[in-house]
Amino acid sequence: MKNKKFSIRKFINDIHLWLGLGSGIILFLVCLSGTILAFEHEIKDFFAEEVHVEVGTAKHSVENLSKLLEESDQGFVTGVTLPDIETEPYVFTVKKDPKERRGSQIMVDPFTANMHTIKKSGADVFLMSMFRLHRWLLLDIPVGRPIVGVATIIFLVLSISGIVLWFPRKFKWKQFKRGFTIKTSANWKRISHDIHNTLGFYSCVFLVIMCITGLCWSFDGYREGLGNLMGAPIFDRSGPKIETGALSKSENITIDQAIALANEKLDYEGELSVSLPNKKNNYYSFRKYNNNNWSPVTADRLYMDTGGEILFVDVFQDKPMNVKIASLIRPIHTGEVLGMFSKTLYFLACLIGTSLPITGTLIWWNKLKQKRKRKLGNPLV
Numbered sequence: 001m002k003n004k005k006f007s008i009r010k011f012i013n014d015i016h017l018w019l020g021l022g023s024g025i026i027l028f029l030v031c032l033s034g035t036i037l038a039f040e041h042e043i044k045d046f047f048a049e050e051v052h053v054e055v056g057t058a059k060h061s062v063e064n065l066s067k068l069l070e071e072s073d074q075g076f077v078t079g080v081t082l083p084d085i086e087t088e089p090y091v092f093t094v095k096k097d098p099k100e101r102r103g104s105q106i107m108v109d110p111f112t113a114n115m116h117t118i119k120k121s122g123a124d125v126f127l128m129s130m131f132r133l134h135r136w137l138l139l140d141i142p143v144g145r146p147i148v149g150v151a152t153i154i155f156l157v158l159s160i161s162g163i164v165l166w167f168p169r170k171f172k173w174k175q176f177k178r179g180f181t182i183k184t185s186a187n188w189k190r191i192s193h194d195i196h197n198t199l200g201f202y203s204c205v206f207l208v209i210m211c212i213t214g215l216c217w218s219f220d221g222y223r224e225g226l227g228n229l230m231g232a233p234i235f236d237r238s239g240p241k242i243e244t245g246a247l248s249k250s251e252n253i254t255i256d257q258a259i260a261l262a263n264e265k266l267d268y269e270g271e272l273s274v275s276l277p278n279k280k281n282n283y284y285s286f287r288k289y290n291n292n293n294w295s296p297v298t299a300d301r302l303y304m305d306t307g308g309e310i311l312f313v314d315v316f317q318d319k320p321m322n323v324k325i326a327s328l329i330r331p332i333h334t335g336e337v338l339g340m341f342s343k344t345l346y347f348l349a350c351l352i353g354t355s356l357p358i359t360g361t362l363i364w365w366n367k368l369k370q371k372r373k374r375k376l377g378n379p380l381v
Contacts, residue, residue, distance in 0.1 A: 009169070016161040017364060019154050024357035026137065026151040027158075031353040033134035034210070038335055038347040040127055047123035049116070051089045056111040062090070062255045065108050069094060072115065078103060081273045082259070084291060089116070098279075135217060149218025155353075156211035159204050166201045189366050196359035199352045206349035213333035232326035240312045242283060242303060253308040262286040262302050265310060277306055293317075296339045297331045298324075 020027075036043075060068075066077040075094035082090055090110050095103035105118040129138070136144025168175035179201060182194040216223040216234055227234040253261075259274060266272075266288045275285040286302040293316075301314040316324065331337040335346025 009165070012161050012164055016158060016165060017360075020158055020357065020360045021364065023151050023154045023158075024361060026147065027155055028354060028357045029137065030134055030148060030151060030155075031350050031356075033130040035347060035350040035354055036130050037127065037134060038343055038350060040131075040334075043123055043127060044121075047121045048118075049121075051107045051109065051114075051116050053087050053089050053109050054112055055086055059110040060113050062259060065090065065110065065113060066092070066255065068113055069106065069108070069115070074106060074115070074117075075103065077276060078278065079273065079275045080255075081271065084269050084271050091118075145218055149215060152211050152214050152218060156208065156215075158356075159207045159211065162200050163204050166197060166204075189362075192359045192362045192366075196356060196363060200356055203349040203352040206346060207353050210333060210346075210350070210353075213329050216329055216333075227326060230322045230326050232320075232323040234326050234329050236327070239285065239301070240303065240314065242281075242311050252306045257308065258284045258304055259286075261304065261308055261310070262288070265302055265313060266300055268292065282306060283311060295328075295331070295337055297328070297336050 062080055062082075066080070069092055070076055075096040077092055077094050079093040080090055081093075089107040092106045092108055093103050094106055107116045107118060108114070132138050135148060137147060138144070139147070166179050168179065179197060182198050183190055186194070216226065223234050255274070255276065259272065262274075262284070263272065266286070268288075269291045270289040270293075273287045275281075277283055283306065284304040286304070287299045288302070289296065289299050298316045300316055301312075303311040303313075305311055316327075319327070325332075328337055335343045
């Protein structure tokens, strides 16, 4: 019997093999749910009820629509989103109890004042299940979150070791060429190997990015450490510190006047969301998305007191690069950062990631069968 010499490549291959076999089912479920969630918003929109806006000559004011909502016993208005397309409805956020976390959303035709409460569809329920599967494996959060976190670390190791193993032993173009193509004319064993090797290589960069960013949800210490390394907090939802005592004491302006002032300051086309003043924050908070920006998920923020004085303007493009990246961790993880283009790339990469545990297991099983056949054919081996 010949003893195989130990090598770094064999060690990396063993790590890649056994970690992959041990975590295959979990990685399959996490990647499968992630593949579906790549187009979460598009799926929701497809199954959501459409509200037709009858474009007329004059719109109701936001102030008037808010009063109509409150008079119809829908609750009190806490915010509104104004689309940049005339044929789309306004979306009001209303609460019947101030203690409600999010409240409910009501679509309103600004021309006719027709109201339609947004209700959860079957797609919403399904996607929430996929979200819970992706984040916690449908388990309790304290149990599922660390399991997914450890599986993500393993997937990161698998992705990096896979890149190393993709490189041939001999650095010749003929050897490299095999790693870029799938030999479709070969038998299914060779095809499964090529799918694992080639498609895994093409998707590895995206999978590594998903792993590095995904760990921010699994481990608080990792998220804080990454934020410290970047020099900017991750998932920072805090706004600027505004001294409420220093707010203008001039006469209060209407919601529509506040919106007009905000659009004047943020002078470009795009969707505008408004959070109305409340007991905790007695000022308007605006968030606007620029249609001409490089990313559809970046927004500028503006804060205004009830008298119309602009308190603070937070323009995304003016932020330092590290702050920009830290604030975009979520869309970088989901693929939303560059819109449909990056979503499609992430969908394909995650779909390949879903196949890797399957093809990897098939490769191992085929090699195991071949090894058994060799032993049966030559008892001295």
